[in-house]
Amino acid sequence: MTGAKETIFRVKRAVFRIETARKITQFCCFVLFNAFIFGLGPWLILLPVLHSPVRPDQITGGDAFAFLQQMLHDAVFPWLPLAAFILTAVFLGRALCGWACPFGFIQNLLGYVKKKHTEVSLRTHERMIKVKYIVLAVTLFISVTIAISVATGTRGSYKEALGVFAPAPFNALSPADTLFATLPRIALDIRYANPNTALTDMFVVRPLLWTRLAIMTFVLILAAYVTRSWCRYFCPHAAALALLNRFSFLGLKRDPLKCTKAGCRACVEVCPMKIRILELPWEKFSDPECIYCLKCVEACTTKAIKPKFP
Ligand code: SF4
Ligand code: SF4
Incomplete structure (x- = not known):
């Protein structure tokens, strides 16, 4: 380039x-x-x-x-x-x-x-x-x-x-x-x-x-x-x-097939609210502390986390 x-x-x-x-x-x-x-x-x-x-x-x-x-x-x-x-x-x-x-x-x-x-x-x-x-x-x-x-x-x-x-x-x-x-x-x-x-x-x-x-x-x-x-x-x-x-209605979902959970934790480390994302249900999670900043979505290199509505 x-x-x-x-x-x-x-x-x-x-x-x-x-x-x-x-x-x-x-x-x-x-x-x-x-x-x-x-x-x-x-x-x-x-x-x-x-x-x-x-x-x-x-x-x-x-x-x-x-x-x-x-x-x-x-x-x-x-x-x-x-x-x-x-x-x-x-x-x-x-x-x-x-x-x-x-x-x-x-x-x-x-x-x-x-x-x-x-x-x-x-x-x-x-x-x-x-x-x-x-x-x-x-x-x-x-x-x-x-x-x-x-x-x-x-x-x-x-x-x-x-x-x-x-x-x-x-x-x-x-x-x-x-x-x-x-x-x-x-x-x-x-x-x-x-x-x-x-x-x-x-x-x-x-x-x-x-x-x-x-x-x-x-x-x-x-x-x-x-x-x-x-x-x-x-x-x-x-x-x-x-x-x-x-x-x-708004939440986040984590695709377990794309998530390389064991060696990564990029989403957890970037979360400003210290949410234990990997321990939450993958189908949909709307943790009380989540402010939907979407930093975890952006940090995930395999695009495993996405917003979900409803
Ligand atoms: S309303 Fe929300 S963003 Fe504003 S100070 Fe309170 S917790 Fe923080
Ligand atoms: S959207 Fe923001 S606050 Fe919610 S889990 Fe992701 S990084 Fe944490």
């Missing part, structure tokens, strides 16, 4: 990779979810991805879980966010985590900071993936009890006791809220307010802000070391979708 032909072949191979398509899709979704920056929107989209409505009236790609908490706080049955979760999970499993979530995209970008990532032992991994269910359960417990207290007219002292955690308990500490909403707001405050007053108010007398910044910093640093650590271990969206993922 001549030099020019080889270059064209390499460019074609790079462009037509699934991973390239995924990165482009993630970038487009990131822009869509942050469209307000460009003066676009509001778009009325409610999806189970981690983001934050910067202004409640400007839903530029709404975070279904944030709206679910808000609706429970107002004692309104959250049928729309629930529908977003159930329909997404049934048709796409956790594919939006792999292809559309802005916070997932940020974690993927942070993954490039470190060349070699920290490997979490299987035992620790198996324990840690349960943490996200605790985050989901605690949030739902607070939101549902608030809804009951509003419905029974006893909300006064309960809401007072919860303070800033009452309207959306998870979002009050969410690293995505801090990154996508609080930090831009601080930047604007510093830009337009009296700098001395703004800095004193914001950084000295607001312990909640410090807590939020500490959580966000921890999560972002961890993401640079451990691939998709937030998605694996802490995200309540992930927990809700994981519960429904095994019923998803």
Whole structure:
């Protein structure tokens, strides 16, 4: 092959990779979810991805879980966010985590900071993936009890006791809220307010802000070391979708005749969610942790793994 032909072949191979398509899709979704920056929107989209409505009236790609908490706080049955979760999970499993979530995209970008990532032992991994269910359960417990207290007219002292955690308990500490909403707001405050007053108010007398910044910093640093650590271990969206993922129409299948299982394990090694692909049923698998990034499909040299729908 001549030099020019080889270059064209390499460019074609790079462009037509699934991973390239995924990165482009993630970038487009990131822009869509942050469209307000460009003066676009509001778009009325409610999806189970981690983001934050910067202004409640400007839903530029709404975070279904944030709206679910808000609706429970107002004692309104959250049928729309629930529908977003159930329909997404049934048709796409956790594919939006792999292809559309802005916070997932940020974690993927942070993954490039470190060349070699920290490997979490299987035992620790198996324990840690349960943490996200605790985050989901605690949030739902607070939101549902608030809804009951509003419905029974006893909300006064309960809401007072919860303070800033009452309207959306998870979002009050969410690293995505801090990154996508609080930090831009601080930047604007510093830009337009009296700098001395703004800095004193914001950084000295607001312990909640410090807590939020500490959580966000921890999560972002961890993401640079451990691939998709937030998605694996802490995200309540992930927990809700994981519960429904095994019923998803979307799945993966592994052709046992093409798979050279014994000497390969390329799919297992490339999986960002540490899924034990070779131990799952070959006819169809839709593991709760799978984000359908399709890295395993691309890594398999014998093309044994393919998406399956339904
Ligand atoms: S698990 Fe990750 S990709 Fe999915 S919603 Fe949460 S942050 Fe986003
Ligand atoms: S099993 Fe495949 S598609 Fe699912 S997360 Fe792992 S690499 Fe991605």
